[in-house]
Amino acid sequence: MMRDVYFLVLPQVMALDLTGPAEVLALSGAFRLHYIGPQAEIATSTGMTISRVEPLPVSLPPESIVVLAGVADSRHQLDSPPALEAKRWLQEHRLAFQERTWTLVCVCSGSLLAGRAGLLDGYRCTTHHDVMERLRQQAPAALVRDNRIFVEDRGVFTSAGITAGIDLALYLVSQYVGPQQAMAVAREMVVYFRRGGDDPQLSPWLRHRNHLHPAVHRAQDILAHEPEAEWRLDELARQVFMSSRHLTRLFREHLGLSVREYHEQLRLAVAQQRLQQGQGIEKSALAAGFSSSRQLRRAQLRWHD
Known part of the structure; x- marks a missing residue:
């Protein structure tokens, strides 16, 4: 619309x-x-x-x-x-x-x-x-x-x-x-989305996009398109035509995060959106790709404590 x-x-x-x-x-x-x-x-x-x-x-x-x-x-x-x-x-x-x-x-x-x-x-x-x-x-x-x-x-x-x-x-x-x-527009304009106020749910999708490496952007797009999936590092690296070791190094260099850490932040954002919609914590955890609400809570503690 x-x-x-x-x-x-x-x-x-x-x-x-x-x-x-x-x-x-x-x-x-x-x-x-x-x-x-x-x-x-x-x-x-x-x-x-x-x-x-x-x-x-x-x-x-x-x-x-x-x-x-x-x-x-x-x-x-x-x-x-x-x-x-x-x-x-x-x-x-x-x-x-x-x-x-x-x-x-x-x-x-x-x-x-x-x-x-x-x-x-x-x-x-x-x-x-x-x-x-x-x-x-x-x-x-x-x-x-x-x-x-x-x-x-x-x-x-x-x-x-x-x-x-x-x-x-x-x-x-x-x-x-x-x-x-929003991420696509930010990339088109070559700008960095700076989150404001108390909107942490947006940061994983847009915050780590202030770099210009096309292969890393492709990997981020793949993860963001289906964050609940079990993405193995070697499979993700294969889809962007590089080795697992090289992709890991590029994520560290351009994002300051590992591939696993970035993926986990995306999953947390999905879980938070489901929780805000009134779904229970167990259902929200499973929808985001976590194995249980306990795994979700551990991830929340890692990033919010």
């Missing part, structure tokens, strides 16, 4: 706040991108002009995602007439966000605009470190978190500065489409 994403753009929008997340979502092939705002043509922070921006709509389809990108000088530009018009539009549709009819995504100082509109009241959130205190002052009911790449709270997503918008967009792809597709 294609999901509609609406980027609310203001004059002097930070170019990478806009284009970084947009590129991630476009590459995933699962989102329709729209650009809306108070003005039909705007200049970005880099001087590039964006034209044919659609007017702020009366409403949006259910399950739409609204992205607020940051601006170059939020101290002054968020008091401009276009920003005030955008703020009023957000306030008019506050209920749609509260009831999670629409999803709110803020990149960098976009959190300030959302905070001023009252959309972050009672929500855990974050923003660029340079404007963190201003967010606390302008949205005193928001639960602002320091030192986070991004924060998710009940359908409201906020991220830190600039490139953190790419990290958040990859997380959205993993949530809506799946971790395999």
Whole structure:
């Protein structure tokens, strides 16, 4: 199912706040991108002009995602007439966000605009470190978190500065489409997925992908496609056309893990997903490829103690 994403753009929008997340979502092939705002043509922070921006709509389809990108000088530009018009539009549709009819995504100082509109009241959130205190002052009911790449709270997503918008967009792809597709997009863009907040379930799928060795990526793809299977090292090595010893050395060099350790992390992620779905620990363990709940608990202790 294609999901509609609406980027609310203001004059002097930070170019990478806009284009970084947009590129991630476009590459995933699962989102329709729209650009809306108070003005039909705007200049970005880099001087590039964006034209044919659609007017702020009366409403949006259910399950739409609204992205607020940051601006170059939020101290002054968020008091401009276009920003005030955008703020009023957000306030008019506050209920749609509260009831999670629409999803709110803020990149960098976009959190300030959302905070001023009252959309972050009672929500855990974050923003660029340079404007963190201003967010606390302008949205005193928001639960602002320091030192986070991004924060998710009940359908409201906020991220830190600039490139953190790419990290958040990859997380959205993993949530809506799946971790395999997010991993593929990250590899296509040659970026490293930095997990944020308290989302350890994503790290095994995406965290160890910040290298460029094609054979290691192929081995990771094979393991990630069927983590519950009993993968023998020699069989895995044969599928990527190298010796077991060489594959082991490459995993250590590029991941800092053995093949067995990486495989176990994937299995733990599968088990955790099953547990979150309400399945019992024994059933979750078996579904992830562990021989028993006892083996699962031992693995959890190895990685979480």
